[in-house]
Amino acid sequence: MKDTREQLSAMTVGLHWLIAAAIIGMLAFGLYIDSLERSPERTSLMDLHKSIGVTILALACLRMLWRWRNGFPVLLGQAPRWQKAAAHAVHGLLLLATVLMPLTGILSSIGGGHGLPLFGLTLVADDGVRQETLHAIGETHGAIAWILIVLIGIHVAAALKHQVIDRDGTMRRMWGWRISG
Ligand code: HEM
Numbered sequence: 001m002k003d004t005r006e007q008l009s010a011m012t013v014g015l016h017w018l019i020a021a022a023i024i025g026m027l028a029f030g031l032y033i034d035s036l037e038r039s040p041e042r043t044s045l046m047d048l049h050k051s052i053g054v055t056i057l058a059l060a061c062l063r064m065l066w067r068w069r070n071g072f073p074v075l076l077g078q079a080p081r082w083q084k085a086a087a088h089a090v091h092g093l094l095l096l097a098t099v100l101m102p103l104t105g106i107l108s109s110i111g112g113g114h115g116l117p118l119f120g121l122t123l124v125a126d127d128g129v130r131q132e133t134l135h136a137i138g139e140t141h142g143a144i145a146w147i148l149i150v151l152i153g154i155h156v157a158a159a160l161k162h163q164v165i166d167r168d169g170t171m172r173r174m175w176g177w178r179i180s181g
Pocket residue numbers: 012016019020021023024067072073074075076087091092094095098152155156159170171173174
């Protein structure tokens with residue numbers, strides 16, 4: 001089922017909330033791991049961070065394909081043009097960041113010679129060989145994380161404005177409810 005103005009598809013709703021929860025959790029998890037001293041526990045937490053991140057990449061790619069086929073949900077309410085343009089820009093950047101975060105993480109890990117784990121499997125072996133260019137690109141991981149945190153802040157503030165001030169059904173629709181007119 002495709003998205004319509006009155007009701008969003010289960011795919012849009014399911015992927016939005018699954019990826020939203022996973023991304024917010026991973027931002028907190030990444031910052032927490034970053035604050036730990038080097039230890040075997042930190043390494044296994046980092047492996048878990050990487051494995052969840054690779055899984056998010058697969059989901060985020062699926063979502064990109066879905067958005068490309070389906071387009072973005074039609075915006076509700078009577079917002080001025082600049083606000084609609086801003087909403088589209090923030091949605092586009094959020095989608096991009098959900099792909100760039102795992103990709104830069106993967107480059108940081110492989111470029112640092114640490115390979116790529118996936119829940120006990122080895123996708124790329126840990127060979128200890130540093131590849132400076134890959135690692136340098138991967139170093140944008142932390143910076144993109146902070147940009148993403150700001151974007152999520154703007155996005156959630158806008159969602160609350162729709163809910164509390166505009167009362168236009170935007171939030172209800174993102175929970176899968178059918179809205180009228
Ligand atoms: C508690 C947190 C969040 C709330 C309350 C929330 C709420 C919403 C709502 C109400 C919409 C519908 C907008 C519309 O119909 O015009 C939406 C769309 C969207 N949200 Fe969120 N959101 C949250 C977190 C996130 C996060 C963490 C991300 C990405 C990292 C994200 C990415 C998107 C994107 C890309 C869209 C456009 C439609 C789509 O592709 O699914 N959201 N959000």
